[in-house]
Structures are given as structure tokens and as C-alpha cells.
Amino acid sequence: MKKVLVTGAYGFLGKYLIKELLDNGYSVVAFGRKKEELDKLKQENVETYVGDFCIKKDIVNASKNVDFIIHAGALSTVWGKRENFINTNVEGTKNVLYACKKNNIKRLVYVSSPSIYSGKVDRFDIDENDFDEENKLNYYIESKIMAEKEIHKTKNVPFVIIRPRGLFGIGDTSIIPRLIKANRKIGVPLFNNGKNIVDITCVENVALALRLALESKKAVGNTYNITNGEPREFKNILEELFKQINEPPKYLKISLNLMYGVSSTIEFIYKIFHIYKEPMITKYNICTLGYSQTLNIEKAKKDLKYIPKMTLSEGIKKYAEDYKRNKVL
Template sequence: MKVLVTGATGFLGKYIVEELTAHQYQVVAFGRNERIGRTLENDQVRFVQGDFVSYPEIEQALAGVDAVVHAGALSTVWGKWEDFYQTNVVGTENVLKACRKHAIQKLVFISSPSIYAAAKDQLSIEETEAPTKNDLNFYIKSKILAENKIKQYRDVPSVVLRPRGLFGVGDTSIIPRLLRVHQKIGMPLFNGGQQLVDVTCVENVALAIRLSLESPLATGQTYNITNDEPQPFKQILDELLQELQLEQKYISLPYPVMYGISASLEKLYQTLRITKEPIFTKYTLYLLRYSQTLSIERAKRELGYRPKMTISEGIKKYAANYPES
């Protein structure tokens, strides 16, 4: 089977390519970064430089392809709505149109469990509990709209995955962000860091994607993906800092005060049209304050998904490659 992977030069994309080629797939690695893309090429991988926001570019790249993994996205907590809309909504529809034209056998779309975000504790969230609207930030709003696009193209066999808190070697988001804050003021904690959180080794997400391509039960379904190891936030941080041989430095923050600051900062940044991310947003505040865990029972039952790497193993692998990670 030949699979096109959008976002192939990104953090997750490179692991998807590795997982697929390890199981004898032919891969078309589609992405914007030519330097990284050329490093992916081998007998099983052909790199195509392009941007799926341009329909002609993604349509041409899909010629001769059997399946698509749409992992490319604008994934950040702050920015201009038009940028999120064009990349995550219009771009996804471009992929869907091209899949329809070329009669693609299956599309695996990488969504986000950030759509569940709310100012409350939520445990064992099931896929059907996703809100139809969540305007907490533009990224979340765009992902909900993108999922709606998937539903509208019923003639394109699709699978939606919502992987939680990806981390691993090459991570440019979660761990680097935490370490930057740790270096400046210490790891921020609310409620002593006792809220339960789900994270996922990026290798496990790549595995779930391959299983989604292979499972006949997956078509038309949506799956949460995690490591299935919910833990207190501080417990994960303790292990990470210990493996990195960094001081376990924490700062306890008052939630009501920080909520007021976050809301004010967001309003100020929006008014002044500042594109740089505020030091705190309501979304990051919810992540640091409330428990959120996902049920992956459907993925285990229908995909046969079982994480192949534990959180501890993932942290050790990250630490072994630090600071190159």
C-alpha cells in the first residue's frame, strides 16, 4: 500500500513515516520543509514538497496513492483566526476533495482532544462526549470545524484520531515549553499538581495511525489515543526532571488570580492584535489546573491498540537524547 502523509516533516509526521516504512508501506512524505524532507527519502519514501492549503499541490501529490494520513496542521494555542482557518479547515477540505477525486481507500485525520477542554475535571472522556462548539481558542475551534468537514464528505472513507499530549525525541512543544518556564521561574503548579493527566509517547500515536489504516472496523469512527497511564501532573514532572538531572523546582500559583491575568492578557493581545503567545492563556491554565483523562476502550477494542512504549520509557528515551531533543 502507498500512503501519503501530510505534515511529514513535522514532529509527528517523521514518526508516522518511520512506523509505516517499518511495516513495508510505500510512503509519499508531503511537507513544506525540503531540508527535513530530503532526509526522509529512501527506497520506500519519496518526498514531495508542498502545502495542502494549495489544492493543486495536494491533488497532484495524491496521484497513485492508496491512503492518506492527514497529520499536517497549524498547532499552537495562539495566532490569527485566518491562519488557523486556512490551514486547519480549508486545508483539510482540500485534502478531502483530493481524496474524493482519486478515490482514496482510507483517510486518517489527526484531530485533537483539546476540543474537550473545559474549566472542570473530566475523567475517562469518551469520543461521543466531544462538544459541538468550543471557542476557548482558535486552534480548538478550527479542529472542531475540520472534524465537521470529515463528516460532510461521507463518500471519503475516514478515521479521526484524537491523540493526547504527544511527547518524544524531537518534541518542539510540550516538554520544551515546560522546561523554558522551569528555567525562568520553576514548574507552575495548581492544586499541588495532583490533577490527573494523560500523555502519549509519539511512537504510540504512530502505531495507532498504522492500525487505523489496517483495521476494517475503523472506517467512519473516531478514537481517543493515549498511553492509558493517567498520572498526577507533578508525578510526571518529577520523573522528567530527575531523568534530565534538573532541579525539581516548583512554583505554586493561585488559580483565581492567574485566571484573571490570563483573561486580561488574552483580551489585551486580541485588542492590540499581538500574534506572540501570552505567557498564560485560559487554555494552558485549564491544562495545569484540571484533571482530564480519556477513555481509549474503543481504540483497544476496534483497533487492537496497545501502547508499545510506557511513559517512563518515553521519558528515558527523551532524556537520553537531551538537549538534542
């Protein structure tokens, strides 16, 4: 039985990934800093290792006798101190690469992000090479680009990079809960009447893509976009979601240019005064909510044989059923 070490094991994606791996005959080492969270993952074929991948010896020791590493752990947020993003997402990834070399890991799958394509512009059918290496819309984006560069620079570590767009599903703490909360308060911000096209992904499909990235012979040395392959108007998705959870949608129609200007000013003030609490709006949020972004996933379909196993509507329904049962955001 092949053994996979998963970083970010008890994160949103990590839990789905572990299930996908176990369901397909792998054994797993769940790696993370919080013992109490790791204990919840303990089951047959899941070992746990309490450690921090920013500490080289932790990740080296944890990955002894492991075949593969999937590095899904990250500081995954839109705001914070630059040094924390660099330390976790860049230096941490360098430690994972070091562990791969030291322990002759057969393949590293790195979870990067299509946020590197983001900007103040509509973009359609983006392929994997189509991004600005100097994109500094936020420190998260900068750190993901830097981490990818470190992976490319490192010799003798077979790698695959996966860039999954906008994950949603049960357990999500960012995308859908934020929309529902906004809907209950001031309304969901809507630019251009919500006609911008978004291209999001059921978390189950991302877990599938990561497993396929371990298995595909063609994948080594390559980078893949992952989405559901169902680009839709933002407002159209919102209406389906709010219908499913029986809450009437409330929209806050605002000017994109105005809000981008406001968010730039807020960021400027936060930076000057070293405020690390996430502002109510950021330039990145405005770009994500206001501009179209669709990804080309043909390469993943061809090389990984990636076929999404859950449609957007199925994902929304599943989320809504759980939400109506538990009312937890």
C-alpha cells in the first residue's frame, strides 16, 4: 500500500483529500500542528504526525518511509504580514522540498492557486502559462508564485503543481459562508449586475484531481488548472444557492471602480498603520467578486484524465442540505 503524507491535513481541503486517498487504497500520514485536530482524523490507515513544516526536521522526520507528499498546507488568506506568508508558503515549501530530496519521495504534489491570475480585468479561458510573475495583488499571491518558482528550481524532486479555483463544499469557511453572512447584513456586493463569469470548484473534485496528479505518468513536471469546468454568471450561482437554502437574496449594487478605489485606500491605511486584521474589503476581494475569470482545464482533462465527479448544482445542493440541517456558517 502506497503511503502519502498530507500537509494541511485537517484544513478544508485536507479532510476531503484524505478521504479520497483512503477510498482509493492509499495509506496516509496526516501532518499538522494541532494534535487535537489530528486526533479527530485518526482511523484505520491514517497515521498522524504533529509538526510544523516551517521546522525542517519536523517535515523530514514525518516523511521518512513515505512514498508521496501532497503539500496542501499554507497560510491561505487574503491579508496578513508579508513575513508570515513568506515564512509559511515559501520557506515552508522549501522545507518540504528538502524533505522530498532527503527521503527520496517519489512525487510531490503542490497545491498552488489560480489567484495568481487575478487582476483588475476580465479574463477568460486562462491557460497555465498565462500569468504575471510580478503579480503582487496581495502577499498570498506573491508567496504562491514564489513557492512555485522554488519547486521549479529544485532538482531531483518529481513534482506536479495543481491550481484549483475557488473551492466550495461542506466545511468551507470562506466563500459561501461569507456570501450568506453578507446577504443577511448589507447584501451581497454585486458589480455589473452580477454578470461576471465565475469558475468555481467542488472541493470533492479538487481532492480527485490531487489523487490523479499522484498517479498520472504524464503529470510530472507539469502544472494544472482545476475547476468544475462549468463557468457561470455570478448572480446565477447566487440565485441557485439562496433558493436552495430558502433565504431570499439581497444585493448591494455598487460601482466596481469606486469599490476598487475604496479598497485600495483601505489597504494603504492598513499598511501604513501596520493593521494585520483583515479589512472588510480588499483589492483581491473586489477583483474576485467583480471581474470574470475562467480557466482552461483541457490539460488536466488530457493528462490527468480529470473528469469532475460532482456538478456545481450537486455541490450547491449538498452544501445547502447540510446548512439547513446545522445552520452552521
